Amino acid sequence: MLTLEQLRKKSEQRLSGLHPVFKQVMEKLIERCYARGVWVLITQGLRTYAEQDTLYAQGRTKPGKVVTKARGGYSNHNFGFAADFALLLRDGRTVSWDTLKDDDKDSLPDWSEVVEEAKKLGLEWGGDWRSFKDMPHLQMVFGLTTAQFRAGIRPTQAQLDTVLAKINKTGDEEMTVEEKAAFKELQSTVQKQDDRIKTLETAAKQPKVPAWAEQACINAKAAGVLDTANDGSYDFYRMVTLLDRTGIFNAKGDK
Structure with missing residues (x-):
């Protein structure tokens, strides 16, 4: 069983280089999913133009499957506002892109749980795109196009502050992620005990008067x-x- 800190460290290198606010959003996503029993691993973060061009060549001028429609400078990965993710299974080593897998056994696919939490944080999911679905892709571009990013335009401070306020809001976030995970486990235990009590009460009833x-x-x-x-x-x-x-x-x- 990995701790949250151990899980964070597995994505630390790929989170490096992202825009500081977007990086915090992705870290919050890892925390929230961990609280739901889902382990998220960041597999791609910032890419240089050259790295993007190499990826674009795959399936075109180089062997492999086409994985991107964007050349260097035309992907939000190139500006630190996009990241790709996968699921880390319970052995702590196996990485999965299975969108139907339910590793935490709660009847909801783990991938769907990640997407649900991502959207709560204001992230855009590549799986919603019509022309080219990118299931592992998440981004936060604040309404800016890659052309604007290439021109040096960036989100305003007000936009960034709004995101920070959202991810750091109090309320149900007052508990730590570990506390929330423990609370979820406690709820499960209480429910099992309640079901057991009801079973015993039913068994104790006499079918007729002795x-x-x-x-x-x-x-x-x-x-x-x-x-x-x-x-x-x-x-x-x-x-x-x-x-x-x-x-x-x-x-x-x-x-």
């Missing part, structure tokens, strides 16, 4: 103490029988 308690229940109903004697437990019938033996039900019936 023969040895029938007359006592009749006397209790006649005295107006009971409306029904059905579905009682052994202890319930024993208590009614003991009270009947004291004559309390006959006493009430004689009044």
